[in-house]
Amino acid sequence: MIKLTIDGKLIEVPAEKTILEAARIAGISIPTLCHHPKLTPFGGCRLCIVEVKGIPRLVTSCTTTVSEGMEVLTSTPDIEDMRKFVLELILSDHPNDCMVCEKSGSCALQELAYKYDIRENEFSGERRIYTKRDGNPFIERDLEKCIMCGRCVKVCDEVQGVEAIDFGNRGFNTKICTSFEEDLDCEFCGQCVAVCPTGALTGKLWAHTGRLDDVKEVNTICPYCGTGCNITVHVKDNEIIRVTSGKETWNEGWLCVKGRFGYKFVSSPERLTKPLIRIVPKTKGKPEVRSQKSEVKKQKEDNFLPITHYSSLFREASWDEALDHVAAKLKEIKTKYGPDAIAGLSSARCTNEENYIFQKFIRAAIGTNNVDHCARL
Amino acid sequence: MHKEIVIRVCMGPGGIAAGGKEVLGSFREHLLKAGIFAKLKEKCSSHQVGCLGLCARDVLVEVHINRNKTVYQYVKPDMVERIVSEHISGGKPVEEWLADDTFKTFYGKQMKIVLADCGKVDPEDINSYIYSGGYEPTREVLTSWIPDDVIDEIKTSGLRGRGGAGFPTGLKWELARRSKSEIKYIICNADEGDPGAFMDRAVIEGNPHSVIEGMIIGAFAIGSNKGYVYIRAEYPLAVERLKIALKQAYERRFLGKNIFNTSFSFDIDIKLGAGAFVCGEETALIASIEGQRGMPRPKPPFPISKGLWQRPTVINNVETLANIPYIIRKGAGWYSSFGTEKSKGTKVFALTGKIRNTGLIEVPMGISLREIIYEIGGGIEGGKALKAVQTGGPSGGCIPASMLDLNVDYESLAKAGSIVGSGGMIVLDEDNCMVNMAKYFIQFTQAESCGKCVPCRVGTKRLLEILERITKGQGRDGDIERLERLCNGVKNTSLCGLGQTAPNPILSTIRYFREEYETHIRDKKCPAKVCKDLLIYSIIEEKCKGCGTCMKACPSGAITGDKKKPHKIDPNKCIRCGACFDVCKFKSVGRD
Known part of the structure; x- marks a missing residue:
């Protein structure tokens, strides 16, 4: 453990911690924009500068590790002056259109501008002008709002391992872009959107649906796969308008494209809301087992009608009726052909508990070991 | 009679630009024609050498006959025939083409260590460097010194980093030596990017083996087995000569496994920079070698503890490394006898701007600016008044003419608000804004x-x-x-x-x-009359003869007037190009 004083407060933290981490442990706040606790330090926004006794220059607390006996000052008039200076520079090259910005209310830059009371800008000058142009349905890139904190580049590289974006160009024209500045064409996991501190990266589906302060947040689990990421569903007027995930969750806030952007199915009119029982066509003698095949054949002839066409072969039923129906059929098969004629295949979208119950049911209630899971396929 | 003839043609950056290759070719041709190689059985060699310093007089050619040196300036290929017939065959130098007195003062105040062998050794022939005593320091260090001796020697010499910041080289090596790691790296920073600076280029093009030797000794001192030379791709000749030098050093087994049959092995790779100025910054340079975009990383951690691929890494500038073999050869005491208390040795500067003798100079630290400008530089061009000297390139500052007696060393320049930097020195006169x-x-x-x-x-x-x-x-x-x-x-x-x-x-x-x-x-005026938008051109009626020359020269049709009557400039049409000012023979165009 290392002992150091921050703002006169003696604290003890493990070695290898940075000054910023130590300060946060001690409950001392230092403003940051480019820092993200799950990513390697960048040191580009220069807001977390602090004074360390014995070092002539101000150092960035996010990149400097603690050392024994270090004396740190996180806020002096000089430091605050420099922070305000840096913020003024960032805002001098920012659209400042918080009125219509998707991020307003949850924007780190807006929050700091408020805190440092920056109204007029002494350094106003040329602003970068870019046109939005990505054709993808998920991620909106508004490069004018980008403050070049590099979080998106880092998350794409360090967490996702995709490296779809990086810094391009030099000087004032530096920007985050894809190779050869082509349209974004990645797996659209949206991790970059999740870590962006400003409105530069937002979800296209979220546009104009509701900002953070007028939604109901519901914590739940992602329904897509057995990984079971914790998600927060943002609900407005009983409809999901956005999905996020907190840093404190076990999945550390990381999600994939399905979990983050694939929530529209919830309110889809095509969604099944009641059990369906297949209508067996009445034929003489044996039931016509080829009815389904002939249906497929018919579909081929009709140039692949949508799947919904099958609905004509089903009828809605109550849960009791549907479950009774399944139970009766299973019993019938078991009596006639024995339990090994039945096999169970469980879904990766089920939870552990559900999978446990399922195999118990197949083994104990049906009486066979023919049970498996789709994740093994 | 046995005559020893050596002809040296400057093939430094300035020499090549002025046609050094053609001059050298012409010498070879005419020497062959005159049969000087075969008939007279004279030992004669003509070879290309690195920068001779006084680029303003290029192409410079040195003719040595029995060790008597004669220097020709502004040599063109068609002048070669006369030099060969009158001087080399006839024994009478061509008087009117000889370098004049200013040439002597240019060298008089200089002290050459790093550049001493530039212009003497053939950069493309390792034997030439070995004959001048090269690789002897390496042999001595590797076979009879321990690393701490090397560090002590460099510390005693007082050598400081020549890349700009002036960090003591011996201390840097010592810190890297103490860093615990199985793998360490030494990098030569040859990403010289300051506008107008070409010291490193001249050293690599003129004497690449001195840099390689410096790296071997440095690697031995810190305990590294792998070195990189990070050099900008815009220096194709330097890269080419470095490649040749490395190949020859490998052939002679000065590089590779078990150098001089010791247990020490060392390899050097070349990494080409892609033209970003910031890659001269050490952490950006490291990122670039690692294959990342050249962006600096925050310090600490410093490269000496976590550098290339997170391993302890020493990064030295070309000039720093080129000093090393000479310090070992002649001793730290000799080296520290030059310079001031805190800035030892010599420094190479690229003297440019409004000065008579532009070129590369090497001076002892602590020399005054006045000596550099008026003695070595030969004063300001056109008899104008000196205004300021800019040192250190884009990272440096200006020193006004009133402070001309300032000593050129790390401390004095920093106090005056400038830096030594990598060694750019731009002289500004009254016409500079x-x-x-x-x-x-x-x-x-x-x-x-x-x-x-x-x-x-x-x-x-x-x-x-x-x-x-x-x-x-x-x-x-x-x-x-x-x-x-x-x-x-x-x-x-x-x-x-x-x-x-x-x-x-x-x-x-x-x-x-x-x-x-x-x-x-x-x-809204520019006193030096440089800022175009602040200039107003007008015709002084009393002086104007109405010749119409300015009218013809004006590209925007702003000048009107009848023949033999004073003309007029329409300020709204004038684009302030200055064409009228330049062409008027009667000085009747006023610029204000």
């Missing part, structure tokens, strides 16, 4: 900023905008104070050396030439 010069440098740093940190990316842009405004006559009250606040902020909050020093050219010109800024802002 200081605001415009500050604008030029900030334009450069802004374009070369990597964009990682806010103050450098946006701050330098705002600085540039204000300076552009001032030089266009749109300066506002409070602009100087705004500049100062911005400079101060950028200096204090930038991540790397590029941003931290970018405001220096502005700060130092405000410090010494504040009234020039004020004249631009308040009176």
Whole structure:
């Protein structure tokens, strides 16, 4: 453990911690924009500068590790002056259109501008002008709002391992872009959107649906796969308008494209809301087992009608009726052909508990070991 | 009679630009024609050498006959025939082509260590370097010294990093030696990017083996087995000569496994830079070698503890490394006898600008600016008045003419608001506008900023905008104070050396030439008559003969008038190109 004083407060933290981490442990706040606790330090926004006794220059607390006996000052008039200076520079090259910005209310830059009371800008000058142009349905890139904190580049590289974006160009024209500045064409996991501190990266589906302060947040689990990421569903007027995930969750806030952007199915009119029982066509003698095949054949002839066409072969039923129906059929098969004629295949979208119950049911209630899971396929 | 003839043709950057290759070819041709190789059985060699220093007089040719040196200046290929027939065959030098007295004063005050062998050894022949005593220091160090001896020797010599910051080299090596790691690296920083600076280029093109030797000794001292030379691809000749030198050093087994049959092995690779100025910054250079975008990383951790691929890494400048073999050869005491108390040895400067003798100079630390400019440099061109000397390139500042007796060393220059830097030295006369010069440098740093940190990316842009405004006559009250606040902020909050020093050219010109800024802002005038937008051209009626020359020269049709009657310039049509001013024989065009 290392002992150091921050703002006169003696604290003890493990070695290898940075000054910023130590300060946060001690409950001392230092403003940051480019820092993200799950990513390697960048040191580009220069807001977390602090004074360390014995070092002539101000150092960035996010990149400097603690050392024994270090004396740190996180806020002096000089430091605050420099922070305000840096913020003024960032805002001098920012659209400042918080009125219509998707991020307003949850924007780190807006929050700091408020805190440092920056109204007029002494350094106003040329602003970068870019046109939005990505054709993808998920991620909106508004490069004018980008403050070049590099979080998106880092998350794409360090967490996702995709490296779809990086810094391009030099000087004032530096920007985050894809190779050869082509349209974004990645797996659209949206991790970059999740870590962006400003409105530069937002979800296209979220546009104009509701900002953070007028939604109901519901914590739940992602329904897509057995990984079971914790998600927060943002609900407005009983409809999901956005999905996020907190840093404190076990999945550390990381999600994939399905979990983050694939929530529209919830309110889809095509969604099944009641059990369906297949209508067996009445034929003489044996039931016509080829009815389904002939249906497929018919579909081929009709140039692949949508799947919904099958609905004509089903009828809605109550849960009791549907479950009774399944139970009766299973019993019938078991009596006639024995339990090994039945096999169970469980879904990766089920939870552990559900999978446990399922195999118990197949083994104990049906009486066979023919049970498996789709994740093994 | 046995005559020993050596002809040396300058093939440094300046020499090649002035036609050195053609001159050398012409010498070979005419010597062969005259049969000097075969008939007279004379030992005669003509070879290319690195920079001889006085680039303003290129192509320079040295003719040595029985060790008597004669120097010709401004040599062109068609002059070679006469030199061969009259001088080499006839024994009578061609008087009118000889280098004059200023040539002697140019060398008189210089002290050459790093450049001593540039111009003597053939950079493409390792034997030439070995004959001059090369690789002897390496043999001695590797076979009979321990690493701590080397570190002590370099520390005693007082050598400091020649790349700009002036960190003591011996101390850097010692810290790297103490860093515990199985793998360590030594990197030669040859990414010379300051506008107008070509010291490193001249050393590599003129004497590449001295740098390789410096690296071997450095690697031995810190315990490294792998070195890189990071060199900019814009130096194709330097890269080529370095490649040849490395190949020859490997053939002679000065590099590779078990050098001089000791247990020490060392390899050197060349990495080409892709033209980013910021890659001269050590952490950006490391990122670039690792295959990342050249963006600086925050320090600490310093490269000596976590550098290339997180291993302890020493990064030394070309000139620093080239000093090493000579320090070992002649002793630390000899080296530290030159220079001042805190700045030892010599420094190479690229002397450019409004000075008579431009070129590469090597002077002992602590020499006064006056000596450099008036003795070595031969004074200002055209008899104009000296205004200031800019040192250290885009990271440096200006020293006004009133401080000409300032000593050139790390401390004195820093105190005056400038730096030694990598060694650019631009001489400015009364025709140079200081605001415009500050604008030029900030334009450069802004374009070369990597964009990682806010103050450098946006701050330098705002600085540039204000300076552009001032030089266009749109300066506002409070602009100087705004500049100062911005400079101060950028200096204090930038991540790397590029941003931290970018405001220096502005700060130092405000410090010494504040009234020039004020004249631009308040009176909308440029005293040096450089800022185009502030100039007003008019015709002085009494002097104008109405010849019409200016009218023909004007590209925008702004000049009207009848023959033999005074003409007029329409200020609304005038684009301030200055064509009329230049063509008028009667000096009747006024510029204000």
